[in-house]
Amino acid sequence: MPWRFPVLGRLRSREYVAILLGFAFTIFETLLTGIIRFLPKAVIQWFYDRSRSVFHLFVGPPIPKSDQARFADRIRRAKDFEQLCEIFGYTFEEHVILTKDGYLLGIHRLALKRGERRSRMGISTGKPVVYLHHGLLMNSEVWLCLTSPQRCIPFVLVELGFDVWLGNNRGNKYSKKSIHHDPNSRKFWNYSIDDFAWHDIPDSIDYILDVTGEESLSYIGFSQGTAQAFAALSIHPQLNEKVNVFIALAPAMSPAGLSAPIVDGLMKASPTLLYLIFGRKAILSSAPAWQSILYPPVFCSVITASLRWLFNWHSVNISTTQKLAAYAHLYSYTSVKSVVHWFQIMRNGKFQMYDDDVQPLMVARGNHRPSGVSSYAPARFPTRNIVTPIVLLYGDCDSLVDITQMLHELPGHTTATRLHGYEHLDILWGDNVHLDVIPHVVEALKNYCVGAERLSSMEPKLLNVSYAWEKTSSGYSTPADYMTDS
Numbered sequence: 001m002p003w004r005f006p007v008l009g010r011l012r013s014r015e016y017v018a019i020l021l022g023f024a025f026t027i028f029e030t031l032l033t034g035i036i037r038f039l040p041k042a043v044i045q046w047f048y049d050r051s052r053s054v055f056h057l058f059v060g061p062p063i064p065k066s067d068q069a070r071f072a073d074r075i076r077r078a079k080d081f082e083q084l085c086e087i088f089g090y091t092f093e094e095h096v097i098l099t100k101d102g103y104l105l106g107i108h109r110l111a112l113k114r115g116e117r118r119s120r121m122g123i124s125t126g127k128p129v130v131y132l133h134h135g136l137l138m139n140s141e142v143w144l145c146l147t148s149p150q151r152c153i154p155f156v157l158v159e160l161g162f163d164v165w166l167g168n169n170r171g172n173k174y175s176k177k178s179i180h181h182d183p184n185s186r187k188f189w190n191y192s193i194d195d196f197a198w199h200d201i202p203d204s205i206d207y208i209l210d211v212t213g214e215e216s217l218s219y220i221g222f223s224q225g226t227a228q229a230f231a232a233l234s235i236h237p238q239l240n241e242k243v244n245v246f247i248a249l250a251p252a253m254s255p256a257g258l259s260a261p262i263v264d265g266l267m268k269a270s271p272t273l274l275y276l277i278f279g280r281k282a283i284l285s286s287a288p289a290w291q292s293i294l295y296p297p298v299f300c301s302v303i304t305a306s307l308r309w310l311f312n313w314h315s316v317n318i319s320t321t322q323k324l325a326a327y328a329h330l331y332s333y334t335s336v337k338s339v340v341h342w343f344q345i346m347r348n349g350k351f352q353m354y355d356d357d358v359q360p361l362m363v364a365r366g367n368h369r370p371s372g373v374s375s376y377a378p379a380r381f382p383t384r385n386i387v388t389p390i391v392l393l394y395g396d397c398d399s400l401v402d403i404t405q406m407l408h409e410l411p412g413h414t415t416a417t418r419l420h421g422y423e424h425l426d427i428l429w430g431d432n433v434h435l436d437v438i439p440h441v442v443e444a445l446k447n448y449c450v451g452a453e454r455l456s457s458m459e460p461k462l463l464n465v466s467y468a469w470e471k472t473s474s475g476y477s478t479p480a481d482y483m484t485d486s
Contacts, residue, residue: 068321072147075325076296081108081166081174084144088155089114093121097207098179099170099199106174107204108140110154110164124213127163128451131208133201135223135252136342137284139173139332140166142222142428147322151434153220153441160442161455163212167204169196169228171282172332189281192341192354193224197231197381202239209242216244218449219388220441222428223400226251230351230410233386240387245448247391247441250427253351253383253409255342255400259312264346271343278336287331296324303327311399313423317430326429344378351409352378383409390414391444393437395422 065073078084085092093109111125112118118125132154134142143166149155154164168174170191171183181188208217221229226248233239233246258264266273278284291299300323307313315323341354355378390410394401396418403416417440422430427437446455 068147069324072321072325075145075147076328078141078145078329081141081144084141085110088144088149088152090155090158091116095122095207095211097204099203101195101199102178102180103170103199104175104177104179105170105200105204106140106168107207108166108168108174110158110166113159113161122211124211125163126454127161128445128449128454129163129165129208129212129214129217130157130220130445130449131165131167131205131217132220133167133204133222133225133228134169135225135250136338137331137334138222139168139329141173141329142326145326145329146429147319147325148434151429151431151438153433153438156434156438156442157445162445165204165208165217167200167225169200169334171334176333184281186280189335190337191335192337193227193231194341194354196228196338197235201228201232202236205239205242214450216242216450218245218247218445219243220247220249221251222249223252223424227253227351230383230386231381233388234381234383237385237387243388244450245389245391245444246386247393247444249393249437249441250398250401250424251392251394251406252400253406254345254349254402256349256402257346258310259399260310263310267343268347271340271347274336274340274343280336282333283336283339284331285333291328291331296328300324300327303330307425311424313399313425315423315425317422317426317432319431322429322431348378349405350378350380351383352380354378384411386411389448391440392416393419393427393440395419395424395426397421398424400424 074087075084078087081094082092090110091112093111095107095109097105097107099105111127132140132143134140143154144152146152154166157164170178171189176183178188183189205217205219209215219229221227226246229243229246229248230251230253233243257268274283290302294302300320304315304323307315318326337354344355345351357376357378390413392403392406392414394403394416401424403418407414407416419427419436422436427433430436
């Protein structure tokens with residue numbers, strides 16, 4: 001009697017192809033990462049130079065760079081949060097939070113305006129507090145890697161008089177440590193959105209409020225940073241008293257899926273296949289290696305093509321120089337499990353907790369139980385229970401946002417603003433975020449944040465304002481003045 005494989009026997013031919021390609025990619029990724037780790041810098045530079053030569057062979061010889069392009073290069077080359085702050089002339093603080101389950105999270109603080117000085121750091125400033133949190137496969141640098149400070153939400157808020165904090169998820173560039181598990185172990189990477197909601201977000205908020213002495217803060221999330229807040233506020237009723245307003249940029253809750261049919265179909269059929277392809281640690285860990293050997297415009301083109309294929313994003317609202325500056329800071333480590341969690345959400349069309357019960361492929365193929373009643377349902381995040389005021393800012397060209405479904409799952413006091421022609425990343429790095437996004441953020445903060453009267457510069461005319469920084473050869477000097485209504 002021939003051997004039978006209960007799972008593999010139900011795969012379609014294209015699903016076999018996807019799995020084989022996935023294995024091949026993973027093997028290649030592992031080899032590439034290992035080889036580059038031991039290569040001399042001279043060899044890495046050789047590959048970099050060859051990719052540059054190939055690029056100019058197809059697009060033409062290099063042309064002299066403009067001041068804007070040179071400044072974008074400085075942003076691209078900044079190796080960490082500290083160097084990004086130095087470019088724009090801001091002083092920052094770095095804090096470390098110990099979560100209740102033992103992860104150490106790096107968190108950054110911008111408490112001082114340009115040119116402002118304090119003798120003591122790490123204490124209350126008496127200013128209203130804003131907390132910003134990044135999206136999937138990102139870290140706190142994504143908020144700062146813009147080519148002009150007037151489009152940078154943290155810098156604008158600091159100049160308005162806010163005490164700005166920027167969080168990081170466990171496992172990423174600034175939070176790759178635990179008191180219980182080695183980052184090279186599977187146990188370290190055994191986390192999903194559930195863990196962000198149960199620990200990372202509430203523990204970060206508690207720490208910030210303890211340092212600042214404030215009763216509440218304003219939360220601004222981007223993409224998965226909004227999902228983490230939706231989840232955390234829904235399962236921690238007391239947390240709603242600590243967040244005076246939740247501003248969700250490119251909100252994510254239950255995306256319909258990906259634009260690449262073969263990837264979307266395969267992952268929805270069985271999200272746990274990602275474990276077979278990428279293992280159970282960090283996902284896409286070879287990204288820094290690719291970045292080190294590819295000429296920046298080539299790397300930028302790879303990212304652009306990948307985003308178009310996976311999400312149908314064309315990024316026409318983001319300039320080429322901004323892409324070159326920002327894409328270098330786009331990737332940071334996260335667990336394969338957290339990505340599996342997203343595909344479970346997409347598969348079921350519900351903003352649910354991680355499903356530890358492996359569902360067979362036959363469920364996705366339509367062979368349901370005769371009664372139509374399932375024997376098990378993963379717990380949903382009870383998002384309608386959120387009390388905190390919610391302000392959504394979404395792009396009407398964002399393939400990951402189903403605003404009708406989202407509003408159905410959120411409480412009635414939620415407000416939503418549609419941004420015409422915006423995609424997902426546009427809300428972070430678009431050419432006109434200072435005109436289309438930041439004024440809405442400032443208005444929401446003015447309406448809801450506790451102690452808005454402490455912001456002496458928060459005048460009505462600033463709701464549609466663009467800030468003028470004096471540019472120098474080394475970066476930007478102190479903001480010179482406020483420009484009137486745009």
